[in-house]
Amino acid sequence: MAGDRASKLLALSGLFPVYKAKGPTSAQVLSELKGKLLRGIWLKEYVKKRKQTLKIGHGGTLDSSASGVLVVGIGDGTKMLSTMLSGSKKYTTVGELGKATDTLDASGTVTEEKSYDHITKEDLESVLKMFTGDIMQVPPLYSALKKDGKRLSSLLREGAEVEAKPARPVTVYSLSVSAFQPPLFTLDVECGGGFYVRSLVSDIGKSLSTCASVKELTRTKQGPFTLEEHALREGSWDIDTVAQTLQEYTSLLPAEPSAKRLKTLDNDQNRSDHLSEYV
Known part of the structure; x- marks a missing residue:
């Protein structure tokens, strides 16, 4: 069961917005989100066998004293976070x-x-x-x-x-x-x-x-995500809800960049403190 959930978690890919409340930093919100997604999963042992990595990050710091939309990238979605940083x-x-x-x-x-x-x-x-x-x-x-x-x-x-x-x-x-x-x-x-x-x-x-x-x-x-319509509240930070949200919001996102552009964005994100990994 834990293996199935780990497999499902590692298959998640795309961008989705969460609600950041006033108080915690954006990094703390991301850490809390990861903790909820990893609950009950021995991911480190699982990824050693499968040689996979969970990538997750956010697309732009929101002040700790501020609230609102925080866009999260997971899997290959982390390659698109640069568009969130530079976008509207x-x-x-x-x-x-x-x-x-x-x-x-x-x-x-x-x-x-x-x-x-x-x-x-x-x-x-x-x-x-x-x-x-x-x-x-x-x-x-x-x-x-x-x-x-x-x-x-x-x-x-x-x-x-x-x-x-x-x-x-x-x-x-x-x-x-x-x-x-x-x-x-x-x-x-x-x-x-x-x-x-x-x-x-x-x-x-x-x-x-x-x-x-x-x-x-x-x-x-x-980007395309609004606070009222799209942002996931903390009670919905689970694998099944995130998977469904990623599927529903795919149509809101721009077309994927070229392979060369994806490689550049990936390199940028690997240097960014917005990206965290479990290995």
């Missing part, structure tokens, strides 16, 4: 005017407070034009970006001095205000890869002659 994403974020933090969100230490009484909804909507389209953005210091192989956020927490990364080109496809109740405001954002909503909210605050930070952040869509 949608977020809903609640920003707070008049308060800046070192992490640019509510998880950090307050570094500055300023008046925001002068700001109207019209003012906010007006500055959003500056942040739509192809723009330059400086990533947050507290981020998953790396220096000498270590994440900037880890270096900062260890007390190391870290220089800000240079501004880089990013794309914002759409940006709108859905609520304005000072000091809080809610934005709906659709963006491309490498974009940081925390930097956006901070930059918006500066453009309004105040400061701002993210209070809440939810990823509502990544």
Whole structure:
């Protein structure tokens, strides 16, 4: 029975989205998912005989203080995770005017407070034009970006001095205000890869002659997967449900890349900390 389940697990291949709750890191969510899929299976002994490997990873870090869609690749699906990293994403974020933090969100230490009484909804909507389209953005210091192989956020927490990364080109496809109740405001954002909503909210605050930070952040869509329609909740993290989900969602995915492209993506993923393996 365990052998049959191990065989079924190793046969899983494709992309599927899970719901990441606020609190755990993306890596911790992936670890919890793997633990549930491996429950009752002596996989290490099984793969030694079959010389197979379980590959599983996620397609883009979601902040621990954020919630929403986290796309998971399993089997050959890990070769497609690069398309999730670079592809379109949608977020809903609640920003707070008049308060800046070192992490640019509510998880950090307050570094500055300023008046925001002068700001109207019209003012906010007006500055959003500056942040739509192809723009330059400086990533947050507290981020998953790396220096000498270590994440900037880890270096900062260890007390190391870290220089800000240079501004880089990013794309914002759409940006709108859905609520304005000072000091809080809610934005709906659709963006491309490498974009940081925390930097956006901070930059918006500066453009309004105040400061701002993210209070809440939810990823509502990544690639073709939406939070409401597709994301598997923790209670559904089992082999049979994942197998059925992979089959149902195949039609949502783009055509598979060429063999040469697959090899390149596979090499990229083997170097990525988004990919974990059981051998």
